[in-house]
Amino acid sequence: MKRASGLIRILVLFLCLVCTAGCLTSGQKQSSAEFRSNIMPQMENQSAANPVLRHDLKPDFLKLARDLINKGFFDVALLQLNKAVENNSDNPEIYFLMGKCNRESSQFDAAEKDFKKALEIDPEFAPAHDGLGLLYDLTGKKEAAQEQYQKAIALNPARPDFYNNLGFSKLLSGKYVEAKSNLLKSLALQPGFTKAEANLALCCIMTNDDKKAFALLRKSHTYPTACRNMAALYKIKGETQKALDMINKANKTDINTQ
Numbered sequence: 150m151k152r153a154s155g156l157i158r159i160l161v162l163f164l165c166l167v168c169t170a171g172c173l174t175s176g177q178k179q180s181s182a183e184f185r186s187n188i189m190p191q192m193e194n195q196s197a198a199n200p201v202l203r204h205d206l207k208p209d210f211l212k213l214a215r216d217l218i219n220k221g222f223f224d225v226a227l228l229q230l231n232k233a234v235e236n237n238s239d240n241p242e243i244y245f246l247m248g249k250c251n252r253e254s255s256q257f258d259a260a261e262k263d264f265k266k267a268l269e270i271d272p273e274f275a276p277a278h279d280g281l282g283l284l285y286d287l288t289g290k291k292e293a294a295q296e297q298y299q300k301a302i303a304l305n306p307a308r309p310d311f312y313n314n315l316g317f318s319k320l321l322s323g324k325y326v327e328a329k330s331n332l333l334k335s336l337a338l339q340p341g342f343t344k345a346e347a348n349l350a351l352c353c354i355m356t357n358d359d360k361k362a363f364a365l366l367r368k369s370h371t372y373p374t375a376c377r378n379m380a381a382l383y384k385i386k387g388e389t390q391k392a393l394d395m396i397n398k399a400n401k402t403d404i405n406t407q
Contacts, residue, residue: 150167151340169279170236184212209232209321210229210230210232210233210236211237211242211243212359213226213229213285214226214227214229214233218250223249227250227251230243230246230250241268241277242274244263244267246265246279246282246403247259247268248261248262248263248267248277250286251263252284257284257288258288260280260284261284264281264284265277266276267280268281268300275305275311276301277299278298278301278304278363279311279314281292281293281297282314282318283314285297286314296324298311298318299315302315309334309335309338309345311341312331312332312334312335312338313331313332313335313342313348315331316332317332317348318329320355325352325355328348328352329349329353332349333350346365346368347366347378349365350362350363350365350366350378351382353365354379354382354386355386356383359379363379373398373399373403374399376399376402377395377399379395380396380399
């Protein structure tokens with residue numbers, strides 16, 4: 150598997166197979182301009198109608214930023230975080246979330262600076278290590294990424310997403326045994342974790358355990374959807390005929406259920 154193109158294709162598959170909890174789909178997601186024109190005026194009107202909100206209570210910029218990030222409004226969230234840091238410059242979560250916003254906006258240098266600032270404030274803030282790991286994976290620094298994931302796990306071994314991210318990074322590196330081990334740990338901590346199931350399915354495909362891969366996909370998807378996802382996995386591996394066979398199975402099932 151060619152590393153550069155393989156990374157991109159796997160990341161695309163990763164996004165297609167799994168719907169991140171709390172995020173909007175591409176069909177639902179609003180742009181930041183739409184947010185400002187549709188939602189922010191409503192917030193301002195509510196504040197104007199209620200003097201208590203305007204004068205007696207300070208806005209919780211950090212909470213606003215969390216909500217905006219969950220909805221995919223990363224640039225607007227960053228504005229709230231810049232206000233939050235003015236009130237509390239010693240909170241590592243603020244810098245962690247700033248790093249996340251900058252990473253999602255492909256501002257990788259700024260993101261790295263933010264994550265490192267969070268760790269400067271609190272070296273044991275595990276999410277910042279995980280955030281750095283994701284950033285390093287995106288920029289092709291796999292060994293550095295895996296080191297950060299391991300630090301995150303050492304600080305908080307109860308987080309299934311940390312094991313999933315380490316497993317996915319090992320998968321990208323072609324270290325399938327280590328990938329499988331970490332993905333299984335992720336699923337042991339959170340059975341039904343769809344991200345880990347999808348990554349483990351890909352790991353199974355890469356190690357020729359096709360039946361196991363399909364069984365994993367069927368846990369969270371209908372038969373036709375599982376077939377199409379299997380086809381995507383086969384395409385990543387370069388097995389075109391198997392991919393076409395799975396697409397045909399999916400299409401036949403669709404026709405029979407009409």
